[in-house]
Amino acid sequence: MNATVAPMRVENLSAYYGSREAVADVSMPFAANAVTALMGPSGCGKTTLLRCLNRIHEIAPNAYARGKVLLGDRDIYDSDMSVVELRRRVGMVFQRANPFPTLSILGNVTAGLSGSVPAAKRMEVAESALRGAALWEEVRDKLSKPATALSGGQQQRLCIARALAVEPEVLLMDEPTSSLDPISTLSIEELMTSLTDRYAIVVVTHNLQQAARVSKYSAFMLADETGIGRLIEMDETSRMFTKPSDRRTEDYISGRFG
Amino acid sequence: MKRSLSSRHAASWIGATVTALCAIIGAAILILILGYVAFAGARALNPAFLTQLPVPVGETGGGVGNGIVGTLITVGIATLLALPMGLLGALFLALFGRGWFPEVVRFLSDVLSGIPSIAIGLFAYTLLVAPFRHFSALSASFAFAILMLPIILRTSEEAIRSVPRSIREGALALGLSEFATTMRIVVPAARPAIITGLLLAIARVTGETAPLLFTAFGSQFWELNPAQPMAQLPLQVFTYAISPYASWHAQAWAGALLLITAVLVLNILARLVLTPRTQR
Numbered sequence: 001m002n003a004t005v006a007p008m009r010v011e012n013l014s015a016y017y018g019s020r021e022a023v024a025d026v027s028m029p030f031a032a033n034a035v036t037a038l039m040g041p042s043g044c045g046k047t048t049l050l051r052c053l054n055r056i057h058e059i060a061p062n063a064y065a066r067g068k069v070l071l072g073d074r075d076i077y078d079s080d081m082s083v084v085e086l087r088r089r090v091g092m093v094f095q096r097a098n099p100f101p102t103l104s105i106l107g108n109v110t111a112g113l114s115g116s117v118p119a120a121k122r123m124e125v126a127e128s129a130l131r132g133a134a135l136w137e138e139v140r141d142k143l144s145k146p147a148t149a150l151s152g153g154q155q156q157r158l159c160i161a162r163a164l165a166v167e168p169e170v171l172l173m174d175e176p177t178s179s180l181d182p183i184s185t186l187s188i189e190e191l192m193t194s195l196t197d198r199y200a201i202v203v204v205t206h207n208l209q210q211a212a213r214v215s216k217y218s219a220f221m222l223a224d225e226t227g228i229g230r231l232i233e234m235d236e237t238s239r240m241f242t243k244p245s246d247r248r249t250e251d252y253i254s255g256r257f258g
Numbered sequence: 259m260k261r262s263l264s265s266r267h268a269a270s271w272i273g274a275t276v277t278a279l280c281a282i283i284g285a286a287i288l289i290l291i292l293g294y295v296a297f298a299g300a301r302a303l304n305p306a307f308l309t310q311l312p313v314p315v316g317e318t319g320g321g322v323g324n325g326i327v328g329t330l331i332t333v334g335i336a337t338l339l340a341l342p343m344g345l346l347g348a349l350f351l352a353l354f355g356r357g358w359f360p361e362v363v364r365f366l367s368d369v370l371s372g373i374p375s376i377a378i379g380l381f382a383y384t385l386l387v388a389p390f391r392h393f394s395a396l397s398a399s400f401a402f403a404i405l406m407l408p409i410i411l412r413t414s415e416e417a418i419r420s421v422p423r424s425i426r427e428g429a430l431a432l433g434l435s436e437f438a439t440t441m442r443i444v445v446p447a448a449r450p451a452i453i454t455g456l457l458l459a460i461a462r463v464t465g466e467t468a469p470l471l472f473t474a475f476g477s478q479f480w481e482l483n484p485a486q487p488m489a490q491l492p493l494q495v496f497t498y499a500i501s502p503y504a505s506w507h508a509q510a511w512a513g514a515l516l517l518i519t520a521v522l523v524l525n526i527l528a529r530l531v532l533t534p535r536t537q538r
Contacts, residue, residue: 056431061356088433098428102446111443112432159428166433 007032007200008053008090008170013067015048015057022048023229025067028219030170035192035201037215037237039208041252044221045229046204050172053202054090055083071170088112091163092172096179097155099147099162106143108158112166125165133161134191153184160191171195173203177210189214208253212241220249292518299515302508308516312478312494318505322513324480325491332395332474333464335484336402341456343403344410348452351411352418353440364412371408378404379469386473393475395488401469406459413455417448454528461524465517467492491517 006029015023023045030036030053038046051057052065055076069076076086099108109126110117117125126143130136135157139150147158156176163171173192177185192201192214205211211218218241219234233246244250261269306321313320351360378401386397421444429439445452470476475487476497482488491513498510 054431056427059427059430084433084435086433087431092431094424094428094431096424098422098424100425100429100443100447102443102449111429112434162428162432 006030007072008202009070010049010052011068011070013049013052013065013069015045015052015065016063017060018062021228023052023221026221026231028231028234030200030202031217032200033196033198034216035196035203035214036217036219037211038202038204038219038221039206039211040221040229040232041223042206043227043229044223046206046221047174048229049221050174050202050204053170053172054087054092056087056092088166089168090170090172091166091168093156093159093163093174093176095175097152097159099150099155099158101146101148103147104144105139105147105150105158108147109161109165111162126161129161129165130158132164132195133157134187134194135161151184153180153187156180156184156188157191160188164195168199170200170202173201175204175206177205177207185210208241212237220244220246220252222248222252292522295511295515295518298508298511300512302505302512303515307509307512311480312489315501315503315506320509322489322491322494322509322516324477324489325494325513326516328395328474328477328481328488329464329491331482331484332398332470332488332490333402333460335396335399336406336463337456337460339399339403340406340410340459344407344459345414345452347407347411348414348418349440349445351415353436355415355419364415367408367411370404371412374468375401375405375466376468376471379471379473382469383472393473393487395474395481395484395486398470398474398488398490399484401473402463402466405463405466405469409459409462410455413458414448414452417451417455418444420451421447450531453531457524457528457531461521461528464520464524465492467496471496 009027009029011027013023013026014021026049038050040046048057053069053076055065057063057065065077067077071086071089074081076090100111103111106123106126109129110122113122113125127136127140130139135154138154139145139158142149147155150158160171160176176192177188180188189210192203195201196216203211203215215237217234218237220232220240221229222232223229232248233240233244235245240249241253244253306319308321308326309323310319310321311324312322347363351363354360355364381404382397382401386400387393425447426439426444429443430436434442470490470493474490474493476493477487477489479489495510495513495517498506498513501507501510
């Protein structure tokens with residue numbers, strides 16, 4: 001794959017919780033206009049790797065990362081990079097929908113906008129973000145209702161809309177459908193595919209079928225015998241699922257463990 | 259040796275009965291006190307009692323209007339003093355609460371909440387009454403604020419801490435600063451529990467009497483200036499209760515009824531605030 005189209009790439013990234021190394025020495029690109037899936041069994045470090053990409057990892061006590069994460073040509077771990085600016089450019093959707101409980105649906109979607117954005121503009125951004133998240137038709141008449149009144153699948157799409165509203169370049173998704181029913185899962189997967197015409201998406205999943213359905217590129221991670229997560233291989237998804245180059249990937253994909 | 263089934267049934271029945279009785283006694287004592295105070299206080303309770311000044315010994319009638327107003331003012335000022343400090347301190351403990359220093363703060367705060375209120379009153383006396391050679395409602399508010407502070411601090415910390423981490427992460431991941439995340443997302447989510455803690459703190463000091471003895475001191479007049487000695491409902495109850503006059507005794511009961519009602523209402527409000535509103 002062509003490295004120049006990757007808006008984000010990690011180089012020799014290692015992540016730690018205190019003295020425990022959770023991810024070691026990962027280097028990989030994340031392509032523009034495509035879904036890249038991070039997969040692997042529980043405890044392989046895939047979520048930790050994802051959380052390094054917007055520096056949410058380091059809000060855990062004593063957590064830190066070493067190595068480079070390049071967004072464009074800037075290292076997000078450089079001291080002159082503001083995490084606020086970074087997180088506006090790299091949005092995130094979590095494993096469980098986490099709408100802000102005291103805010104309305106509209107308030108949730110516009111929560112990331114600066115307070116100086118005028119009301120008319122906020123409404124416009126909200127509508128476009130909600131349309132982007134395929135939620136507009138369902139909530140257009142109840143924008144002032146509390147966000148917690150929505151169903152689980154709607155709440156997750158609201159969280160996607162909330163991330164889209166700040167117009168990021170990259171969207172990180174941490175097992176976004178793991179707590180949803182199959183129909184909501186399908187709608188989120190369709191959404192991910194449609195969002196690739198504007199965003200680079202990185203999705204953590206331990207659902208192989210999901211990785212195969214939505215992603216163009218896949219990375220397979222595995223914890224070594226000391227529990228440190230490592231990247232085993234990264235390739236186009238179609239190739240990884242047909243001819244993986246590593247024996248361990250093949251074992252995982254064919255269901256021999258994990 | 260195995261016990262027979264029937265003896266085990268009997269033991270179970272005795273256990274259930276004894277524990278239930280103890281639980282009933284615990285609740286019944288409150289009902290008994292409430293009932294007796296309501297019965298004894300209702301006789302002297304009338305509009306004049308709520309609105310008029312006390313009358314000199316020997317005259318009949320009069321009320322505790324100035325004491326009610328004095329208590330409201332004193333507790334109000336104490337709340338204004340304790341709330342900002344408690345809330346900001348709670349934010350510190352909840353957000354930066356790791357390490358030895360916050361642990362020490364928590365421990366000292368817990369110790370402070372156990373100190374007898376009369377000792378706090380003495381402290382306020384030493385600091386704000388003795389140097390000025392002048393009793394004042396303000397010194398009582400200061401003592402009350404000290405009593406309220408640890409309650410507000412710890413309940414607010416707990417309230418902020420119990421906002422799910424995922425909510426905070428969601429806000430940070432949107433590019434909100436730590437400050438905006440705290441003020442716009444986390445604190446509003448914790449608001450009901452914070453208000454509950456505040457109401458319980460107010461309820462705690464509303465009936466306090468000991469610190470008032472040598473701070474607010476009491477007054478026979480409509481005193482609204484917090485720099486002056488001021489009438490206080492609990493003080494009036496105390497004065498009337500230890501007097502030898504039957505009509506004053508009745509007024510003491512009526513004053514106690516007012517105080518208990520206020521505390522009861524505050525506690526009920528505190529519960530209501532915490533009950534989640536039903537979603538449509």
